[in-house]
Amino acid sequence: MTSIRIENLTRTFGAVRAVDDISLVIEHGELFTLLGPSGCGKTTLLRMIAGFVDVESGSISFNDQRIDRLPAHRRDTGMVFQNYAIFPNHTVAENVAYGLKARKVPLAEIQSRVDKALERVRLEGYGPRSPHQLSGGQLQRVAIARALVIEPAVLLFDEPLSNLDAQLRTEMRIEVRQLQQALGLTAIYVTHDQEEALAISDRIAVLRHGKIEQVDTPERIYRMPQTAFVAEFLGSTNMVPGIARAFDGRDTHVAAAGTEFTVRGEIARPGASVLLSVRPEALRLGDGSGGALVQARLALREFLGPMQRLHATLPDGTQIRISALGGQVFDGSPGAPLALSYDPAQITAFPAS
Amino acid sequence: MKRFATIVTLAALVLLAVFLLYPLALVLDASIRIDGTGGLTFANYATIVKSRYYLGSIGNSLLAAALATALACAISIPLAFCLARIDVPGRALLLTLATLPLVLPSFVSAYALVLFFGHAGVVTTALRGIGIPIGSIYGLPGIVIVFTLTLYPYVVMPVLAGFQAVDASMEEAARNLGGSQPYVIRTVLLPIVMPAILAGGLLVFVEALENFGVPAVLAEDRPFLAVDIFKLFAGESDANPAAAGALSVLLIACTALTLLVQRHYLGKRRFSTSARSAPAKLPLTPGLRLVAAIMSWGIVIVSLLPFTAVLMVSVLRFRGPVLTWELGLVNYATLLSGSYRPLLNTLTLASIAAVATMLIGAPIGYVVARHRTRLSGLLDFVGMVPFAVSGTILAIGLIIAFNSGPLILTGGWLILVIAYVVRKLPFAIRSSSAIVHQLDPSLEEASINLGVSPIRTFATLTVPLMASGLVGGLVLVWITAASELSATIVLYASGWVTTTVVMYHAIEGTGAGLAAAAAAVLILVTAIPLLLVNRRISKQETTVI
Numbered sequence: 022m023t024s025i026r027i028e029n030l031t032r033t034f035g036a037v038r039a040v041d042d043i044s045l046v047i048e049h050g051e052l053f054t055l056l057g058p059s060g061c062g063k064t065t066l067l068r069m070i071a072g073f074v075d076v077e078s079g080s081i082s083f084n085d086q087r088i089d090r091l092p093a094h095r096r097d098t099g100m101v102f103q104n105y106a107i108f109p110n111h112t113v114a115e116n117v118a119y120g121l122k123a124r125k126v127p128l129a130e131i132q133s134r135v136d137k138a139l140e141r142v143r144l145e146g147y148g149p150r151s152p153h154q155l156s157g158g159q160l161q162r163v164a165i166a167r168a169l170v171i172e173p174a175v176l177l178f179d180e181p182l183s184n185l186d187a188q189l190r191t192e193m194r195i196e197v198r199q200l201q202q203a204l205g206l207t208a209i210y211v212t213h214d215q216e217e218a219l220a221i222s223d224r225i226a227v228l229r230h231g232k233i234e235q236v237d238t239p240e241r242i243y244r245m246p247q248t249a250f251v252a253e254f255l256g257s258t259n260m261v262p263g264i265a266r267a268f269d270g271r272d273t274h275v276a277a278a279g280t281e282f283t284v285r286g287e288i289a290r291p292g293a294s295v296l297l298s299v300r301p302e303a304l305r306l307g308d309g310s311g312g313a314l315v316q317a318r319l320a321l322r323e324f325l326g327p328m329q330r331l332h333a334t335l336p337d338g339t340q341i342r343i344s345a346l347g348g349q350v351f352d353g354s355p356g357a358p359l360a361l362s363y364d365p366a367q368i369t370a371f372p373a374s
Numbered sequence: 375m376k377r378f379a380t381i382v383t384l385a386a387l388v389l390l391a392v393f394l395l396y397p398l399a400l401v402l403d404a405s406i407r408i409d410g411t412g413g414l415t416f417a418n419y420a421t422i423v424k425s426r427y428y429l430g431s432i433g434n435s436l437l438a439a440a441l442a443t444a445l446a447c448a449i450s451i452p453l454a455f456c457l458a459r460i461d462v463p464g465r466a467l468l469l470t471l472a473t474l475p476l477v478l479p480s481f482v483s484a485y486a487l488v489l490f491f492g493h494a495g496v497v498t499t500a501l502r503g504i505g506i507p508i509g510s511i512y513g514l515p516g517i518v519i520v521f522t523l524t525l526y527p528y529v530v531m532p533v534l535a536g537f538q539a540v541d542a543s544m545e546e547a548a549r550n551l552g553g554s555q556p557y558v559i560r561t562v563l564l565p566i567v568m569p570a571i572l573a574g575g576l577l578v579f580v581e582a583l584e585n586f587g588v589p590a591v592l593a594e595d596r597p598f599l600a601v602d603i604f605k606l607f608a609g610e611s612d613a614n615p616a617a618a619g620a621l622s623v624l625l626i627a628c629t630a631l632t633l634l635v636q637r638h639y640l641g642k643r644r645f646s647t648s649a650r651s652a653p654a655k656l657p658l659t660p661g662l663r664l665v666a667a668i669m670s671w672g673i674v675i676v677s678l679l680p681f682t683a684v685l686m687v688s689v690l691r692f693r694g695p696v697l698t699w700e701l702g703l704v705n706y707a708t709l710l711s712g713s714y715r716p717l718l719n720t721l722t723l724a725s726i727a728a729v730a731t732m733l734i735g736a737p738i739g740y741v742v743a744r745h746r747t748r749l750s751g752l753l754d755f756v757g758m759v760p761f762a763v764s765g766t767i768l769a770i771g772l773i774i775a776f777n778s779g780p781l782i783l784t785g786g787w788l789i790l791v792i793a794y795v796v797r798k799l800p801f802a803i804r805s806s807s808a809i810v811h812q813l814d815p816s817l818e819e820a821s822i823n824l825g826v827s828p829i830r831t832f833a834t835l836t837v838p839l840m841a842s843g844l845v846g847g848l849v850l851v852w853i854t855a856a857s858e859l860s861a862t863i864v865l866y867a868s869g870w871v872t873t874t875v876v877m878y879h880a881i882e883g884t885g886a887g888l889a890a891a892a893a894a895v896l897i898l899v900t901a902i903p904l905l906l907v908n909r910r911i912s913k914q915e916t917t918v919i
Contacts, residue, residue: 073819094822106820110838120824171824
């Protein structure tokens with residue numbers, strides 16, 4: 022039963038503010054993801070919680086008890102490392118037992134808890150093996166078992182799946198999520214993979230330059246990004262700059278890319294520069310089903326199996342991408358005119374900086 | 375973690391300050407004092423600059439070192455290329471043998487040269503018997519030959535690693551763009567291995583400059599820096615510690631400057647070419663391949679020939695200085711009839727020194743590799759200082775420092791061990807920090823995260839993970855301590871004569887048979903442990919250089 026409170030946390034390396042005045046509250050039992058590009062400070066923040074990076078100012082508390090002055094080995098966190106960090110000179114069982122021995126758990130209990138932990142990660146019977154006999158996915162399961170078995174106050178994941186191949190990665194993230202929920206542990210998960218973050222998190226914090234851009238549920242982060250950076254980082258959106266025109270009581274009209282877009286709500290005063298985020302899947306090939314319309318010309322068609330990605334040019338030459346389901350029959354050739362319809366409510370606008 | 379690192383760093387700095395920097399400061403101090411009165415003066419340096427003898431001494435040493443460096447590069451670059459890129463028969467064995475001369479005592483090789491080509495040498499007498507006069511190998515020619523044949527592995531190993539680090543695709547890209555084979559070698563391969571050549575070459579230069587044993591055996595009347603320093607300090611008739619100090623300071627200046635140039639140059643130009651696929655062996659005609667094989671094997675065999683020759687000569691009888699063809703173990707009987715003590719001393723001192731060096735060097739190497747702070751950077755630098763200080767000079771400093779005052783060490787065994795430990799410490803630091811660099815830091819973090827304190831993590835996780843590498847380092851330190859001459863000859867006392875000292879005196883005197891037996895014992899003592907842990911060691915040496 023651990024909640025985490027982070028207040029005004031700061032850490033600089035030389036001139037770089039790796040973590041810049043971050044405050045967060047993570048609830049008990051939550052899987053909370055720190056998401057951002059490399060160098061955004063997500064790993065530094067995680068390592069500050071684990072105790073491997075010193076806190077410069079601010080505080081970290083578990084259940085209202087400050088822990089940022091405790092040495093790393095007394096913080097009771099269970100960390101899963103990017104490169105597994107399995108001790109090569111110990112067997113699988115000894116690896117899992119390592120933290121229990123450090124906690125002076127009786128030998129008989131260690132045995133049964135190690136067996137149970139290995140069972141949980143579907144590695145029953147692997148205890149006597151040597152780590153070099155295991156595959157990458159199995160090693161990562163050992164690392165998870167080793168972190169779970171000590172029943173830590175908080176689980177910390179540092180890009181745990183990034184060394185695995187794509188298919189294994191999608192399988193493992195489901196296992197991680199199920200284990201975390203079954204055990205009811207509070208977990209902090211660091212990743213740069215937006216799909217992984219959306220798939221497993223209760224809430225996501227998007228970080229940039231050591232600051233938080235937005236904290237929200239996966240759905241709200243994706244559908245209602247509060248900054249242009251968040252919109253761009255999650256999914257490959259089309260960013261179209263434009264100038265706001267009149268608000269007609271329901272929608273705002275925006276002159277952009279040599280044409281006009283309609284955006285729900287009063288997004289800016291007339292004449293203000295705005296940046297529109299138009300998600301590729303928000304654009305549909307003109308089926309005359311109402312909604313707003315925009316004209317474009319096909320430039321290139323990528324057939325991707327379950328879907329097609331169309332590259333098109335707007336009247337002023339701006340490139341945009343459109344995702345269309347592969348089942349939809351479309352065989353236009355480059356240069357063909359496209360009528361794209363969209364729902365004005367699905368377009369997000371940001372003030373242009 | 376930080377506290378542990380700070381404790382190690384401070385303790386190591388104190389040790390190095392007391393047993394390295396303080397003695398060196400005293401040598402420097404002695405060089406600017408008036409002998410007897412103790413007033414400050416630069417007269418000692420003025421004497422050197424005005425003396426033809428000392429200028430000759432400096433000139434000879436620099437010339438011998440420079441010639442040896444050039445020759446070592448000249449034979450090592452083709453050898454390394456053959457080992458890397460040509461399918462030479464017996465390549466694995468050749469690689470092993472090519473590293474041997476580095477750790478075998480070089481003055482034994484010099485002695486072999488004397489045995490065969492000296493005034494009363496086997497070959498000299500034989501040739502003179504049939505009327506062919508032979509030039510003298512004493513002085514520059516002999517010394518340069520021995521330096522070249524014993525120090526060339528310093529160039530071979532980094533250059534070989536360099537040739538192997540060139541990714542196959544890089545060469546293929548150059549060929550694909552239209553470069554002919556020789557053009558590609560000149561424009562792609564050589565520039566990439568250039569830093570390795572320079573690194574190895576400068577090490578040869580420093581080692582040759584510092585070496586005492588080889589000129590001691592081969593110089594005869596020609597002045598050489600390392601020998602003159604010893605004679606000026608310990609000579610019975612013409613002792614002049616102040617002049618010895620001044621010459622020492624000049625020698626250290628030369629070696630330190632060379633090492634700084636090397637570091638500076640390497641710091642800027644180390645190409646990291648993490649080769650994914652090693653370049654393919656060159657397709658050669660059988661004829662060319664034979665030439666490459668003969669050349670490679672020839673170099674290695676010639677460099678090892680002196681050692682095998684000494685082993686063989688040691689079981690022949692001598693009549694006075696003249697060798698006969700009668701087999702017998704007389705030489706060994708003479709060597710051991712006096713006393714077993716020298717051999718026992720050699721084994722004991724080397725063992726204590728090796729264990730102590732690794733015990734001190736491993737934590738330093740760990741801290742230097744893992745915890746970069748200004749203090750550990752200072753330690754890294756000071757820890758490398760012994761590279762630039764010859765054994766003779768360190769020994770002189772230790773004698774001045776611990777001959778009187780609160781801590782008297784002269785005349786005992788401890789001062790010998792201290793000298794060995796200080797001299798071999800850079801090696802222990804380099805090799806253990808190289809091992810630590812290969813250990814994933816998240817292993818230690820995982821251990822700490824699971825609740826084990828940093829100090830216990832170091833002792834129970836890091837040390838066992840480093841162990842296999844440390845054993846290699848231990849053996850290498852042991853070998854080089856067992857065959858150490860330059861510091862030992864200054865520091866030994868009557869109860870602590872070592873095999874190297876016995877051999878040195880036997881060469882100086884007329885005990886040719888005794889010298890051969892002592893030399894053979896030294897070869898066996900060094901070669902056997904080396905061959906036992908060979909694989910580990912060849913890996914280590916590459917990392918250390």
